[in-house]
Amino acid sequence: MPDRRHHEHPTVVKRREAAFEHLRAELLREAGNRVSFNQAKNRVLSYPQVQQDPALRSMLQGVIAEREALFRQNEPHLAPHPTIAAPVASEGKSSFAPRGNPEAEARSLLTIVQRQFHDAVSHFHEAEARGALQKLESIWTHHPSLCAPDDPQHYRDELEHLVERRRAFQKHVEEVARRAAEAAAKGDEMHASRAIRRLASIHAMHPDLLPDAQFDRIRSQIQHASDRHEDRVLAAKLLAREREVAAEISRLAERVHHFHRVARSLPHDQEAFHRAEADYLRAVEAVQAHDAEWLGGVILELVELLSEFHRPPKAAQVQVDRFLEIVRSALSRLRKEIRAVHTEGHPPKASS
Numbered sequence: 001m002p003d004r005r006h007h008e009h010p011t012v013v014k015r016r017e018a019a020f021e022h023l024r025a026e027l028l029r030e031a032g033n034r035v036s037f038n039q040a041k042n043r044v045l046s047y048p049q050v051q052q053d054p055a056l057r058s059m060l061q062g063v064i065a066e067r068e069a070l071f072r073q074n075e076p077h078l079a080p081h082p083t084i085a086a087p088v089a090s091e092g093k094s095s096f097a098p099r100g101n102p103e104a105e106a107r108s109l110l111t112i113v114q115r116q117f118h119d120a121v122s123h124f125h126e127a128e129a130r131g132a133l134q135k136l137e138s139i140w141t142h143h144p145s146l147c148a149p150d151d152p153q154h155y156r157d158e159l160e161h162l163v164e165r166r167r168a169f170q171k172h173v174e175e176v177a178r179r180a181a182e183a184a185a186k187g188d189e190m191h192a193s194r195a196i197r198r199l200a201s202i203h204a205m206h207p208d209l210l211p212d213a214q215f216d217r218i219r220s221q222i223q224h225a226s227d228r229h230e231d232r233v234l235a236a237k238l239l240a241r242e243r244e245v246a247a248e249i250s251r252l253a254e255r256v257h258h259f260h261r262v263a264r265s266l267p268h269d270q271e272a273f274h275r276a277e278a279d280y281l282r283a284v285e286a287v288q289a290h291d292a293e294w295l296g297g298v299i300l301e302l303v304e305l306l307s308e309f310h311r312p313p314k315a316a317q318v319q320v321d322r323f324l325e326i327v328r329s330a331l332s333r334l335r336k337e338i339r340a341v342h343t344e345g346h347p348p349k350a351s352s
Contacts, residue, residue: 016056019049023056024063028116029128034071070109106143113139117155121162124169124208129159169209173202177218184226187233192222227310235316238305242323245298249290249330255283256337263341280341287334295331299324 023044030040041064044050050057117132119125133155140147180195199218203210259280266273302320309316 016053016059019053020056020059023047023050023060025119027060027063027067028119031067037067037071066108066112069105070112103143103145106139107146110136110139110143110146117158121158124162124166124206126159126162126166129162133159166209169202169206173199173210173214173218176202177221180218180222181225184222185229187226187229189226192226196222231309231311231313234305234308235313238302238316238320241302241305242320245327246323246330249327249334252283252286252290253330253334253337255279256287256334256341259283260337260341284338287331287338290331295324295327298327 027037027040027044030036044060045057050060113132113135117129117136120128120132136155137152140152176195176198180192180199183189183191183195196219199210199215203212203215259276262273262276266276302324306316306320
C-alpha cells in the first residue's frame with residue numbers, strides 16, 4: 001500500500017513530526033517504571049491530535065512497543081510465550097526481536113537508550129543525558145559484546161561537551177541579560193529590546209537552559225532598570241521645572257529690587273530713573289499675574305510629573321511641598337516690597 005504521507009502537505013508532515021518528538025519525550029520521561037509509563041501511554045493516546053491522526057498514533061505505538069519490550073525483559077515472569085515476537089521500532093521502521101533472547105533484547109534496549117542520550121544532548125538536558133549514560137554503562141557491563149572499545153569514552157566526552165556547552169550558554173544568557181539591564185538603565189530602548197528578543201528566542205528554543213522562572217526574573221530586572229531610568233528622567237524634569245519657576249520669580253524680584261534702589265539714589269527726572277520705572281511697572285504686572293490661579297497651574301504641573309513616577313520617592317513629594325512653600329513665601333515678600341516702594345513716597349505714576 002502506498003504511503004499517504006508522501007502526498008500530504010509538508011506543513012502537515014512537519015506538524016506531525018514535531019508532535020511526535022514532543023509526545024515521545026513525554027512518554028520517555030515516564031519510562032522509569034511500568035505504572036507511570038502506562039499512565040503516560042493512556043494519556044498520550046487519548047489526546048485528540050493522536051486519535052485524529054492514524055500515522056502519528058502508529059509512530060507512538062512503535063515507541064510504546066519498544067518500552068514495553070524492555071519492561072518484559074526486566075520482568076521475565078510477566079513475559080508471554082517466548083515464541084511470540086515483540087515489535088521494536090527503530091528510525092521509523094519496525095523490527096522484531098525474539099523474546100527470550102537476552103542479547104537481542106539488550107541490543108534493542110541499547111538502541112533506545114542511545115536515542116534517549118542523543119535526544120537529551122541535542123536539547124541540553126544534562127540530567128536526562130547522565131541517566132541515559134548510566135543505563136548504557138549498565139548494558140555494556142552485562143553485555144560486553146555490545147560495547148565497542150571507544151563507546152564508553154565517546155559517550156562520556158559527549159556528556160562533558162554538553163556540560164561545557166550548557167555552561168557557555170548560561171554565561172551567554174547572563175551576559176545578554178546584563179547588557180539588556182544596562183541598556184534599559186541608560187534608556188537605550190533599541191538595544192534593550194534587541195537583548196530581550198534574543199533571550200525570548202533562547203527561552204523558546206531551549207527552555208531547559210532558560211526556564212520560565214529565570215526568564216521571568218530577568219525580564220523583571222530589565223523592566224525595573226527601565227523604570228529606574230524613567231524615574232531619573234522624571235526627577236530631572238521635576239527639578240528643572242522647579243528651577244525654571246524659581247528663576248522666573250528671582251528675575252522679577254531683581255527688577256523690583258533694582259527700581260527700589262534707583263528710586264532711593266537717583267533724581268526722579270533723570271532718564272535712568274524713567275527706564276527703571278517703566279521696567280518696574282512691567283514687573284509689577286507680572287507679579288500680579290502670578291496669582292493663586294497661576295500657582296494652582298504650577299502645582300498641577302508638578303503633581304502630574306510626580307504621578308508619572310513608577311515608584312515616586314517620598315523625598316520627591318517632600319521636595320515639591322517645600323518648593324511650593326518657598327514660591328509662596330517669595331511672592332509674598334515680593335508683594336511686600338512693592339508696597340514698600342509706594343510707602344516710601346515715590347510711587348510710579350501708573351502704579352496700582
